[in-house]
Each structure stands twice: as structure tokens, then as C-alpha cells.
Amino acid sequence: MKVQATDWLLLSPELFLTAAGMILLASSVFVGKAKEELFGFLSVLMLGITGVLLVFVSTMPERAHGPILGGMFVVDNFALFFKFLVLLAMVLTVLASVRFVGEAPYPGGEYYALVVFSGVGMFFMASGSNLISIYVALELMALASYVLAGYFKGEIKSTEAALKYFILGAFSSAVLLYGLSLVYGLGGKMGLADLARLYTGTQRTNAIALGILMILAGLLFKIAAVPFHLWTPDVYEGSPTPVTAFFSVGPKVAAYAIFARIFYVAFPKFQADWGLIVALVAAATMIWGNLAALLQTNVKRMFAYSSIAHAGYALLGVLGFQTKFGMWGVLVYLLAYTLMNFGAFALIIFLEAKGYAAESVSDFDGLAKRNMPAAVVMLLFLLSLAGIPPTAGFIGKYYLFTAAMDAGYAWLAIIAVLASAVSLFYYFRIAAAMFFTDGVSAKIPVSYALTAAVIICAVGTLVIGVAPESVLDVLHRCVPSKY
Amino acid sequence: MTITINHFLILSFLLFAIGFFGVLVRRNFLTVLMSIELMLNAVNINFIAFSRRLSDLTGQVFSVFVITIAAGEAAIGLALTISLFRQRKTLNVEEANTMKG
Numbered sequence: 001m002k003v004q005a006t007d008w009l010l011l012s013p014e015l016f017l018t019a020a021g022m023i024l025l026a027s028s029v030f031v032g033k034a035k036e037e038l039f040g041f042l043s044v045l046m047l048g049i050t051g052v053l054l055v056f057v058s059t060m061p062e063r064a065h066g067p068i069l070g071g072m073f074v075v076d077n078f079a080l081f082f083k084f085l086v087l088l089a090m091v092l093t094v095l096a097s098v099r100f101v102g103e104a105p106y107p108g109g110e111y112y113a114l115v116v117f118s119g120v121g122m123f124f125m126a127s128g129s130n131l132i133s134i135y136v137a138l139e140l141m142a143l144a145s146y147v148l149a150g151y152f153k154g155e156i157k158s159t160e161a162a163l164k165y166f167i168l169g170a171f172s173s174a175v176l177l178y179g180l181s182l183v184y185g186l187g188g189k190m191g192l193a194d195l196a197r198l199y200t201g202t203q204r205t206n207a208i209a210l211g212i213l214m215i216l217a218g219l220l221f222k223i224a225a226v227p228f229h230l231w232t233p234d235v236y237e238g239s240p241t242p243v244t245a246f247f248s249v250g251p252k253v254a255a256y257a258i259f260a261r262i263f264y265v266a267f268p269k270f271q272a273d274w275g276l277i278v279a280l281v282a283a284a285t286m287i288w289g290n291l292a293a294l295l296q297t298n299v300k301r302m303f304a305y306s307s308i309a310h311a312g313y314a315l316l317g318v319l320g321f322q323t324k325f326g327m328w329g330v331l332v333y334l335l336a337y338t339l340m341n342f343g344a345f346a347l348i349i350f351l352e353a354k355g356y357a358a359e360s361v362s363d364f365d366g367l368a369k370r371n372m373p374a375a376v377v378m379l380l381f382l383l384s385l386a387g388i389p390p391t392a393g394f395i396g397k398y399y400l401f402t403a404a405m406d407a408g409y410a411w412l413a414i415i416a417v418l419a420s421a422v423s424l425f426y427y428f429r430i431a432a433a434m435f436f437t438d439g440v441s442a443k444i445p446v447s448y449a450l451t452a453a454v455i456i457c458a459v460g461t462l463v464i465g466v467a468p469e470s471v472l473d474v475l476h477r478c479v480p481s482k483y
Numbered sequence: 484m485t486i487t488i489n490h491f492l493i494l495s496f497l498l499f500a501i502g503f504f505g506v507l508v509r510r511n512f513l514t515v516l517m518s519i520e521l522m523l524n525a526v527n528i529n530f531i532a533f534s535r536r537l538s539d540l541t542g543q544v545f546s547v548f549v550i551t552i553a554a555g556e557a558a559i560g561l562a563l564t565i566s567l568f569r570q571r572k573t574l575n576v577e578e579a580n581t582m583k584g
Contacts, residue, residue, distance in 0.1 A: 132545050139552045146559050150566060159566045160579045166563055167515055167576070170556055171506050174522035177549065178499055181526050181542075185533030190541050234582045301582075 007068040010060060010075045013053040013083065014123045020046035021116035028109020036108035040098035040449060043112040047091050054083055067129050071191045074129040081331055081478035082126035082257040085338055088456075089250045090119045092342050095453035096349050097242040099445075104152060104240070111151055115246065118144035122254035129265075131180050131190045134258050138176075138222075141251060142169050148246070149239045161238025168221065168231040176218025182211030195266040204273070212267055216274055219262070222255035223311045226284040233292075236304035241352055244300060245345030248307045249338045256314060256334060264321050264480055271322075278319055279412055285312030286419040293426045297360050299348055302426055303341070306385065309423060310337055313416060316400045320407030327479045329399030332472065336392035336464055340384040343457030347378045350450055364430050365439025374444075375434045377458045382427040384461045387420050392464035395472075491532035499525035512567060512574045516560045523553045 008015070024039060024046075031038060057063070058080050067074045093115055101108045121141025128134035146169060150162025184190060186207055187198040199208065221228040236244045263274065289309030296302040314337070317330035351363055368375040384391035397420065404413040433439075464471050498521055505518025527546040534542030568574060 132541070132548060135545075136548055136552065139555070143552075143555050143559060146563075150563060153566050156570050157581055159563070159570055160581055163512070163563055163567060163576070163579055166560060167506065167512075167519075170519045170560070171522075174499075174502070174519060174526065177523065177526045178529070181529035181533065181545075184542060184545070185529065185537075188533070188537040188539040188541070190545070237582050 003069055004062075006060070006062040010057055010062060010068055011073065011127075013050050013057060014120055014127075016053055017046070017050050017116060017120045017123065020050070021113045021120065024109055024116060025113035028107055028113070031109060033105075033107070036102055037098055039109050039112045040094055040101075043094045043116065044091060046116070047087060047094065051084075051087055054080065054087065067191070067193070071193075072130045072133045073124070073127040075127055076480065077478040078261070078480035079127045079257075081475065082253065083123050085253050085335060086119055086122040086126065086250055089246065089253065089338055089342065090115060092346070092453045092456065093242055093246040093250070095449040095456075096245060096342075096346050098449040099447035100240065100242050100349060100352070106151060106153070111148070114144045114148050114151070118148065118246075118250065122250055122257075125254040126257045128258065129192050129261070131184065131192075131195075134262070135173075135177065135180060138255075138258065139173060141254060142173065145169075145247065145251060148243045149235055151243060152240050157238040158240065159238075161235045164231050164238075165235045172218045172221030172228070175214050175221075179211045179214030179216075179218060182207055183215065186211070192261065192266040196268070199267060200269055204270075208270075209273060212270055212274060213277075215262065216277065219255060219259045220281060223252055223259065223314075224308050225281050225311050225315065226288045226308065227281075229285070229289070229308045232308055233301045233304040236307075237298060237300045241300065241345065241349045244304075245342055245349065248303065248345060249342050252307070252311060253334050253338060256318075256330065260318060260321070260327065260330060261480060263318065264327065268321070275319060278315055279409055282312050282315035282319065283412055283415050285309065285315065286416055290419045290422040290426075294422065296426070299359060299361055299363070299430070302361070303344060303348075306423065306426070307341060309419060310341070310385075312419070313397060313400055316404040316409070316412060316416060319409055319412070320403035323403050323406040325399045325403040325406060328472075328476055329396070329403045331475045331478055332399050332464075333396030335471070335475070336384065336396035336461070339457045339460040339464070340381045340391070340393055343381040343454060343461060344378065344385065346450060346454045346457060347374060347381070350374060350447075350454070351444065361429055361433055362437075362439070364433040365437040367434040367439070369438070370442075371444055374454075377454055378434060379431055380458055380461060382431055384465065386424050386427045390462075390465040392461045395464055395468045488532050488536045491528055495525040495528040495532070498522075498528065510575050510577050512560075512564055512576050515576060516557065516564070519560075520553060520557065523549055523556075 063075050094112060101111050118141050121137050124137030125141060128137050146162055146166045149165045150159050152158035189195050189198050224232040286309055289305050289312055293302050293305035296305060314330055314333050317326050320326035384393035387393045387397040401413045401416055502518040502521030506515050509515055527549055530542040530546040571578060
């Protein structure tokens with residue numbers, strides 16, 4: 001239990017981000033509604049500095065010394081990948097929020113501060129290597145998210161979304177926590193590496209099985225896998241759209257980080273026990289997510305079910321974690337998913353200008369005539385979400401399906417391919433509405449910040465799709481170490 | 484009769500089960516909130532009982548964190564209660580059903 005001075009340097013991005021959130025919160029008292037755009041730019045600036053700090057941390061040789069602060073956190077490549085990804089999601093969220101939050105009659109400083117605090121939680125989740133630090137980080141993220149969901153407190157839908165998110169989130173955390181207490185109680189260890197040494201797979205008691213099962217259930221809630229997905233459509237529909245975009249990538253990605261870390265580092269020997277359950281959940285998630293999305297007329301709900309389905313695909317990589325493409329595939333897919341899913345949501349926000357909400361599919365009618373670039377970019381994101389080359393989504397799916405085949409889950413890979421085929425129908429409903437239907441011809445106001453977010457997503461989706469080698473090599477070095 | 488760790492574990496399991504079903508069955512938001520607290524406190528009993536049994540302090544440290552987070556959760560839950568009541572004049576969770584599908 002030694003704490004070195006460099007440990008704090010390794011955590012400098014988190015420390016800076018925490019300070020940034022507090023500064024945003026405090027300064028919101030002094031800045032009026034009229035000058036709120038300042039907060040957006042201030043947040044982007046602070047996130048930029050965090051990015052620089054992350055790059056600095058990634059070059060520090062002290063990272064190789066293993067867990068820091070008495071085994072609480074670990075700053076390996078795997079953690080850094082997730083931190084960069086969460087940072088990307090936060091930057092995109094802030095950019096997409098500037099106009100949206102500016103038009104809303106609520107104080108904006110709090111909004112950006114909450115996004116930052118939620119992001120700090122995700123950063124710590126990516127680094128956590130002890131049950132305590134993982135749980136506290138998870139709750140930090142979740143508590144900020146509940147408030148974000150209910151940010152439009154005068155609107156009944158937003159309050160309802162926050163209410164549902166809160167009840168089910170707190171409920172699933174409690175289930176997860178009970179599982180953690182059982183796992184702790186049987187060996188007295190909290191560190192993930194210690195747990196791996198303790199549970200070598202020979203002692204298969206009901207209590208451990210129950211503990212692992214409850215941890216699994218709690219985490220599947222967070223990544224919104226069937227049958228723990230019931231909160232997702234309502235929360236996604238009711239929350240302010242930039243918040244929905246944030247929820248669909250940020251918390252999901254961070255939950256995958258701890259999911260992978262707990263089951264890859266601490267309980268790999270129990271794969272025989274959790275493998276079948278995760279396989280069945282993945283199958284149910286892919287099938288139900290895509291089928292339910294077919295029935296939706298509300299775009300936000302449709303994308304909620306679509307994101308449920310995508311969580312199912314990524315589970316394939318977790319299942320095949322011992323194969324070459326398993327964890328690698330998860331990383332590639334999460335990066336691709338963040339870019340393409342956020343891009344699609346950014347265009348929904350784009351259409352959601354004052355008095356014109358992009359809530360139903362028919363709101364996309366004739367978008368090609370009104371704003372051709374927007375329609376083309378949306379088509380790119382839809383193609384990528386459906387997994388059609390040459391886009392990032394195709395590369396990600398290719399890796400995941402290969403991992404499932406290699407790990408002996410051929411039946412699951414077949415279900416995944418069929419489910420992706422179903423997803424074409426609802427993605428192309430939007431594409432057809434954009435290009436082949438006539439709609440209103442009202443001009444859509446352009447926000448530069450939002451345009452920047454869309455461009456980042458579009459360029460990322462295309463670059464990973466056309467020249468994947470550039471990214472794949474870097475990601476291969478981020479596959480988690482066993483330390 | 485001496486009190487062993489099993490008694491604590493059974494107590495905590497029962498409390499957890501009561502909280503679990505309370506969240507699923509009860510319709511009043513305040514009762515749901517209390518049920519969630521019950522689940523968290525059941526976990527605390529578990530941690531402290533294990534900690535005592537193993538002569539290892541980490542479990543008690545964890546329970547202090549859980550208590551802190553439970554306080555934060557209660558604050559947000561009560562804020563939502565007020566927000567819900569202002570809009571609906573009711574605390575019935577089932578009446579919060581504008582969204583379907």
C-alpha cells in the first residue's frame with residue numbers, strides 16, 4: 001500500500017476535470033442566461049486541456065509499474081483508450097448542446113458541469129481496479145446522469161425519464177452491490193487482481209455463483225441488455241436530445257470498460273458459468289432490440305432500441321475474450337459505435353430547432369431537398385449503423401463476428417448477421433424518408449458547434465471504414481493487460 | 484444461543500428481499516425510495532458482518548462509502564419527488580406514463 005508522488009500525476013486528467021466541473025458550476029452563478037454560450041466554449045477548452053493531459057499521461061514511463069494509489073486504479077492502455085473515448089463523447093455532447101441548452105429556459109452552467117462530473121465518473125470507471133473504486137466511480141457517473149435526464153424540469157417527459165432512470169439505476173446498483181458484498185465476503189479481497197488469484201475456478205460454491213450472477217445482472221442493466229433494457233426507450237425519449245446522445249454512448253462505453261475488466265481480469269476462470277448466460281443475453285438483445293426498433297415511429301425510441309441491439313453485438317466480443325479478435329473487436333466496435341451513433345443523434349438535434357422537433361420519422365421527410373449535406377451525412381451514419389462497408393460499423397461488426405466464430409459461438413454469429421439484416425429495414429425507413437419523400441421546406445438554422453460535432457463523427461466513421469489499419473494497430477495495443 | 488455470521492447474512496438477505504420486492508411492487512415513489520435504501524442497508528450489514536468475520540477492515544470502509552452514496556441518492560430521489568409532485572400532484576409512479584411503446 002504505497003502511494004508515490006507520480007500516482008497523482010498519472011491521475012492528473014481526472015483531477016483537472018473535477019476542478020473544471022467545479023469552476024463551471026461556481027461560475028454559472030455569475031453569468032447570465034444571455035452569455036451562456038461562454039460555458040460551452042469554456043467546457044470545450046477544459047476538455048481540450050484534459051486531452052493534452054491524457055496524452056502526457058500516456059507517455060509517462062511510470063504507467064508500467066502497475067496499479068496506483070494502493071491498488072485502487074490502474075492506468076494501462078485499456079484505461080487510456082476508454083478515457084479518450086469518453087472525452088470524445090463529452091466534447092461531442094458539449095458541441096451538440098450549445099444551441100439546444102441556449103434555447104432552453106434553464107441555467108446552462110449546471111448542465112455543462114453535470115456532463116463533466118458524469119465524465120469524471122466514467123474516467124474513474126475506466127481506471128478502477130478495485131471493487132470500491134469501481135463502485136464509487138459508477139455511482140458518480142450515475143448520480144450526475146439522473147440529474148441530466150431530468151434537466152428540463154418543467155417538462156413532464158424529462159421528469160418522467162429522470163424518475164425511471166433513477167429508480168431502475170439505483171435498483172440495479174443495489175443488486176450489483178449485493179453481488180460485490182458476496183464476492184468480498186468469501187475471500188476478503190477487493191482488488192481485481194487479488195480476486196483473480198483467489199478464485200482459481202476450483203471453488204465453485206453457490207455463494208460465489210450468486211455473487212457473480214448479481215454483478216452480471218447489475219452491469220447488464222447499465223449497458224441496457226435484454227431483459228434489463230426496459231428503462232432505455234423511455235429514458236432516451238424523455239431526456240433532452242443531447243443528453244440522450246450522451247447516454248447512448250458515454251455510460252454505455254464506461255459500463256463496457258468495467259464489464260470487460262471485471263470479467264476479464266477477476267473472473268476469467270468462471271467463464272463456463274457466465275459464458276452461457278451472456279451468450280443467451282446477447283442473442284435476446286440482438287433479436288429483440290432490432291425487432292422492437294422496427295415498430296417504432298418515434299426516432300429517439302427507434303435509436304434507443306437500435307442502441308440496445310448494438311450493446312448485444314458488442315457482447316460477442318466479451319464472450320470471445322480469449323480469442324485474438326475478442327477484446328480488440330470490442331474496442332474497435334465501441335469507437336465506431338460512439339462516432340456513428342452520436343453522429344445520428346447530432347442530426348436529430350440539428351432538426352430539433354425551435355418549434356420543429358425531429359421526434360417522428362416523418363420529420364426527416366424531404367431532408368435531401370432542404371439540406372443535401374445533412375441528408376448525405378445522415379445516410380453515412382445509417383449505413384455505418386447497419387454495418388455496410390466502407391464504414392466504421394462494418395469493420396467493428398466484422399471483428400466481433402469473427403471473435404464469436406473463433407470462440408465457438410457460431411450460432412450466435414449467425415443470429416447477429418440475421419439481426420443486422422433486420423436492422424436495415426428501419427435504418428432505411430429514415431433514408432427513404434430523407435430522399436424519396438416530400439416534406440415541409442422550412443429552412444433549418446445552422447449551429448456551428450453542432451456542425452463541428454457532425455463533421456468529427458462523419459470523418460471518423462469514414463476514416464475507420466476506408467483506412468482501418470491506421471486505427472486498428474493502435475487499438476490492438478489497448479487490449480487489457482492481466483497485470 | 485450465540486449469534487453467528489449466518490444470522491447476519493440471513494437478516495441481510497431478508498432485508499434485501501423486502502427492498503427488492505418493494506421496488507417492484509410498490510407504486511408510491513417515496514416507498515420505492517425507502518425500499519432502495521433498505522437494499523443498500525442490507526448490503527452494509529453484509530459488508531460489516533463479513534468484515535468482522537474476516538478481521539479485515541476493507542468491508543467497513545466500503546460500507547462507509549455506500550452510506551455516503553446512499554445519502555447522495557436520497558437527495559436526488561427527494562428532488563425528483565418534488566419535481567414529480569409539482570407536475571402531477573401525485574407520487575404514484577404508475578401515473579408517470581406519458582411514454583409508451
